Amino acid sequence: MTKIESVAGTAIPLLLDDIDTDRIIPARFLRCVTFEGLGEHAFEDDRIQDPDHPFDKPEFQNASILIGGRNFGCGSSREHAPQSLIRWGIKAIIAESYAEIFFGNCTSLGVPAVSASRETLEKLDQAVKANPEQEISVDLLAMKIRCGDQEFDCTLPDNARSALTSGTYDFLAQLLKSTDEIKERAAAVPYFTSFA
Template sequence: MSPVSQIVARGIPLPGDDIDTDRIIPARFLRCVTFDGLGEHAFEDDRAQDASHPFDDAKYADGGLLVTGNNFGCGSSREHAPQSLMRAGVRAIIAGSFAEIFAGNCTNLGVACATATPEVRSELIRLIQADPTAEATLDLEALTVTISGETYPVAMADGARDALLTGQYDFLAQLLEAAPEVAEAGQKVPYLSGFKA
């Protein structure tokens, strides 16, 4: 588990509110056994309907910081949505607000979810569109995002921020790391150890 204090990446502008998980990864891709390959299908239906979608635009091909609208990740709580974004290269998202389960699933993957005012997001999108090669720095300690020499405030949920800063966001890794303690505790549980209480 590696702490995440800064994310440096090119931006991807995706204006619009209420972008739900079915748009992020359409339901037909939920039948996968693993999450491998989901990245190439992020926003697949939106991209099919919009030839200028940023996930198909070569200018943003190497982007890792998604800037979007309010209520991002609403709808069903499918983990496939943040998995597809992460596998498409997204390492951080700045939105007006997030669906709570979506943001939690992102945090568990090490993808930072920060919020910013409409004015800040509008300016970030303008700067990204003006220079898609510009790298942005999302600083989780300072709660700022810097791009093209300009710095703006962002906010994050305290628990998610702390989990990323301390590297304690990956619960499966924590469980595997504590495997000896888990096995020892299991021996003390009657229905696991076979002993009678």
């Protein structure tokens, strides 16, 4: 698996609190068999209601870092939410805080979801709106966000940081990679092999 030590790119500002998963990807799109095509529906209902939504603005169409607010990804548990953001082009999220399940889904999909202070988010929001071409980087080794000549602290729980930077964030891939070890362990455990 790929080690994720940093993510760099332009950003899209969505500095709102309590963005729930139904806003990220409306429930009617959860019936899909695969996640392909979900990116075009990210924030669809919000975009219909707000013709000036950042996800529709041409200057943010190639953004790979999303700037959010407090409690990002709250609401119902659905892997479709981070999957739709990934398919839209998002590779990292910077927000004040996250709903626990959304955060876990992001981590297991290789999307760093770092936290930053409100003051930092407001400065990033202003910088991105003033210059949408401004590159931002999220450095998971130094735990820093860089934007032009500005540098900000960010946080990420140690277990998520370790999983991302070591490339062990995809638990299914880890299991598949360890098939021989799993079979060996199961063969050595009596209650798996000795049914009488």
